[in-house]
Amino acid sequence: MLKYALIPLLPLSAFVFNGLLGRWLKDKAHWPPIIAVLTSFVLAVSTLFDVIGGHTVDGVLYSWITSGLFDVHIGIKVDQLTAVMLIVVTTVSSLVHIYSVGYMHGDKGYARFFAYLGLFTFSMLMLVMADNFLQLYVFWEAVGLCSYFLIGFWYEKKSASDAAKKAFVVNRVGDFGFGLGVMLIFVTFGSLNYDTVFTSIAAHAGQTVSILGSSYDLYTVIALLLFTGAVGKSAQLPLHVWLPDAMEGPTPVSALIHAATMVTAGIFMVARCHPIFNQSQTALDVVTWTGGITAIFAATIALTQYDIKRVVAYSTISQLGYMFVGCGVGAFSAGIFHLMTHAFFKGLLFLGSGSVIHALSGEQDMRNMGGLKNKIPWTYWTFMAASVSISGIPPFAGFFSKDEILWKAYSSNGPGHTVYYLLAIAAFLTAFYSFRLIFMTFYGECRASHEVAHHVHESPKVMLVPLFVLATLAVIAGFVGVPHVLHGSNGFESFMSGVFGEGNAATEGAAEGASGGLGEMTMMIVSVLIGVSGIALAWFMYIIRPDLPGKVAKLSFAVHDLLSKKYYVDEIYEATIINPIKVSSTHFFWRFVDVGIIDGFVNAVGSIVDAMSRVLRRLQSGYYHHYAFGMAFGVFVMVGIFLFAR
Amino acid sequence: MVPLSWYIGLSAVVFCLGMVGVLTRRNIIIIFLSIELMLNAVNISLVAFSHFLNSMRGQVFVFFIMAVAAAEAAIGLAIIISLNRNKETLNTAEINLLKW
Numbered sequence: 001m002l003k004y005a006l007i008p009l010l011p012l013s014a015f016v017f018n019g020l021l022g023r024w025l026k027d028k029a030h031w032p033p034i035i036a037v038l039t040s041f042v043l044a045v046s047t048l049f050d051v052i053g054g055h056t057v058d059g060v061l062y063s064w065i066t067s068g069l070f071d072v073h074i075g076i077k078v079d080q081l082t083a084v085m086l087i088v089v090t091t092v093s094s095l096v097h098i099y100s101v102g103y104m105h106g107d108k109g110y111a112r113f114f115a116y117l118g119l120f121t122f123s124m125l126m127l128v129m130a131d132n133f134l135q136l137y138v139f140w141e142a143v144g145l146c147s148y149f150l151i152g153f154w155y156e157k158k159s160a161s162d163a164a165k166k167a168f169v170v171n172r173v174g175d176f177g178f179g180l181g182v183m184l185i186f187v188t189f190g191s192l193n194y195d196t197v198f199t200s201i202a203a204h205a206g207q208t209v210s211i212l213g214s215s216y217d218l219y220t221v222i223a224l225l226l227f228t229g230a231v232g233k234s235a236q237l238p239l240h241v242w243l244p245d246a247m248e249g250p251t252p253v254s255a256l257i258h259a260a261t262m263v264t265a266g267i268f269m270v271a272r273c274h275p276i277f278n279q280s281q282t283a284l285d286v287v288t289w290t291g292g293i294t295a296i297f298a299a300t301i302a303l304t305q306y307d308i309k310r311v312v313a314y315s316t317i318s319q320l321g322y323m324f325v326g327c328g329v330g331a332f333s334a335g336i337f338h339l340m341t342h343a344f345f346k347g348l349l350f351l352g353s354g355s356v357i358h359a360l361s362g363e364q365d366m367r368n369m370g371g372l373k374n375k376i377p378w379t380y381w382t383f384m385a386a387s388v389s390i391s392g393i394p395p396f397a398g399f400f401s402k403d404e405i406l407w408k409a410y411s412s413n414g415p416g417h418t419v420y421y422l423l424a425i426a427a428f429l430t431a432f433y434s435f436r437l438i439f440m441t442f443y444g445e446c447r448a449s450h451e452v453a454h455h456v457h458e459s460p461k462v463m464l465v466p467l468f469v470l471a472t473l474a475v476i477a478g479f480v481g482v483p484h485v486l487h488g489s490n491g492f493e494s495f496m497s498g499v500f501g502e503g504n505a506a507t508e509g510a511a512e513g514a515s516g517g518l519g520e521m522t523m524m525i526v527s528v529l530i531g532v533s534g535i536a537l538a539w540f541m542y543i544i545r546p547d548l549p550g551k552v553a554k555l556s557f558a559v560h561d562l563l564s565k566k567y568y569v570d571e572i573y574e575a576t577i578i579n580p581i582k583v584s585s586t587h588f589f590w591r592f593v594d595v596g597i598i599d600g601f602v603n604a605v606g607s608i609v610d611a612m613s614r615v616l617r618r619l620q621s622g623y624y625h626h627y628a629f630g631m632a633f634g635v636f637v638m639v640g641i642f643l644f645a646r
Numbered sequence: 647m648v649p650l651s652w653y654i655g656l657s658a659v660v661f662c663l664g665m666v667g668v669l670t671r672r673n674i675i676i677i678f679l680s681i682e683l684m685l686n687a688v689n690i691s692l693v694a695f696s697h698f699l700n701s702m703r704g705q706v707f708v709f710f711i712m713a714v715a716a717a718e719a720a721i722g723l724a725i726i727i728s729l730n731r732n733k734e735t736l737n738t739a740e741i742n743l744l745k746w
Contacts, residue, residue, distance in 0.1 A: 586719075622746075623739065625738060625739075
């Protein structure tokens with residue numbers, strides 16, 4: 001138990017240490033957090049082997065709240081799902097810590113940065129190890145808080161502090177639904193413990209809840225409320241707007257929080273609550289559609305963006321959509337598999353972008369890049385590995401996980417089959433924009449200003465080593481889940497069956513039986529062709545005919561405009577939500593309710609007292625004999641009453 | 647032997663003299679003396695009652711009043727001196743510092 005408890009507690013102690021003493025460590029402030037998080041990583045690996053050996057844990061650290069029926073403890077649950085998440089979080093976190101030594105070198109908030117990273121790692125680990133809904137919810141908020149701190153890390157920049165606020169507020173919208181879901185779970189089951197809830201699922205099947213007079217299926221409501229939280233945290237439509245803006249944060253933060261770990265908490269939560277989601281086909285369909293539409297929506301936006309980090313951010317939103325489709329069609333293990341490989345290659349893409357930005361002295365606009373291939377070769381090759389992986393080219397990791405989702409969606413009944421076509425188009429777009437990024441950044445002529453171009457330099461080793469490690473993982477991580485049709489063992493899925501049950505294997509068996517295994521093979525070839533053609537088109541448009549993109553943009557200017565303005569979602573929110581709130585707040589709630597009614601009431605009390613005092617104070621002449629007369633007169637009156645009036 | 651009502655009458659007369667002094671005079675010293683007069687009028691009645699009731703309580707009370715009056719005289723005179731230094735007058739009609 002101590003071992004498992006230490007995994008989150010080490011980063012916490014690093015946070016406390018750095019938060020209190022970091023400023024005196026100056027440029028050595030990275031040592032305590034790095035040592036702590038690396039130790040956590042080693043413990044996480046050992047935990048993984050425990051779990052592979054069949055040893056899962058569900059224990060209580062201490063009792064937190066006990067009040068009547070309401071009994072919540074801080075617990076630790078280690079099963080297959082947690083083990084995978086622990087590995088993902090500690091791996092990426094360790095690498096990001098190391099990378100930040102180079103990237104954040106010389107920043108005046110150096111120690112503060114590592115303190116926040118420690119706090120984030122702690123919260124994320126506690127989130128994945130939670131064994132009840134309240135603990136999940138608390139650390140769900142805690143990672144959001146850390147995300148706020150780190151997006152707004154350079155808080156002197158207005159855009160950064162605005163982005164941090166936006167991320168926090170948009171997340172709150174989702175978390176409100178999540179909170180309601182948790183409450184509904186408590187009301188229904190009388191407990192927030194995963195095990196208690198999940199084992200009594202069947203007992204409450206078919207119950208309904210009444211909302212505004214009409215009644216709905218209990219599990220649909222719970223699942224959709226929980227999913228609202230996931231939509232916020234994992235930046236799905238329509239709450240995706242915060243993630244692109246979150247790129248204002250330092251790049252290592254984007255890699256850790258906004259690609260690999262925190263944004264995947266939504267997928268983790270849906271997978272963790274799969275017994276609830278499995279009870280409601282409606283909820284699963286909503287998850288599928290949301291994921292599918294988000295995947296293609298974000299991919300189309302990524303086509304027209306020029307900021308290197310924003311392209312990767314939209315790519316993240318799109319890939320998160322894939323994971324939700326995986327969960328939505330019931331293939332939870334495929335979703336988690338893609339979560340893992342995505343953490344590696346997307347973390348790598350972000351760290352690689354960071355390396356490019358570092359080389360170009362802070363330039364983020366791809367129009368001012370180009371020709372960097374030979375100047376920063378290591379960054380180029382690792383970036384290439386990640387892009388090939390995300391494009392779904394075998395045998396890179398992204399191929400296996402993405403193809404697993406595509407196949408599960410295609411072979412499923414219901415909306416998954418339709419959503420497959422969205423995903424297939426999104427896969428084409430993914431390959432296209434990923435290589436558009438590569439070609440614009442690393443090929444062609446250098447479009448950077450002379451001064452910047454002169455200073456281009458490869459990043460220091462401390463930044464390159466994490467890139468190598470992630471590149472290796474982005475290449476090989478897929479081999480844990482080679483599907484049966486390729487004569488693999490699909491070890492990942494059978495490992496995950498400990499959590500998700502054998503249901504997945506059964507559907508797969510049915511689907512394979514129906515098409516004799518040929519279908520999956522065909523689909524695989526199709527998706528590889530999709531990826532290759534996307535890359536080929538990018539090659540044609542950005543290398544062979546570099547004049548084409550401009551012409552296409554001109555020809556389809558309306559579409560291009562729509563995409564480059566991100567479907568005007570921000571503007572729509574501004575007009576339909578933010579402005580009405582601002583206007584009603586200013587003119588109604590502030591000027592009328594607050595100033596008019598509340599202040600008016602308080603001021604009225606004051607002015608009535610004031611007006612009465614103005615009359616009464618005339619009595620206070622200041623002359624002593626007036627007072628003396630008053631006293632004497634009073635005595636006469638009282639004595640008179642005493643003597644005569646009784 | 648002098649009956650009790652005479653003492654009460656004396657006390658009432660002295661008290662009224664003191665009170666009229668307090669109400670009508672404008673010189674602060676006189677007012678102060680009038681207040682002492684009122685206190686001592688009360689003392690007379692207390693001593694008288696003490697004697698006629700065969701109880702020492704009234705006389706103890708008188709000692710307290712005298713002690714308080716002595717303290718009051720010390721503080722009161724100090725206030726009058728400092729007032730005189732600041733306002734250069736002892737006429738209460740010219741002193742209205744506590745006006746609103």
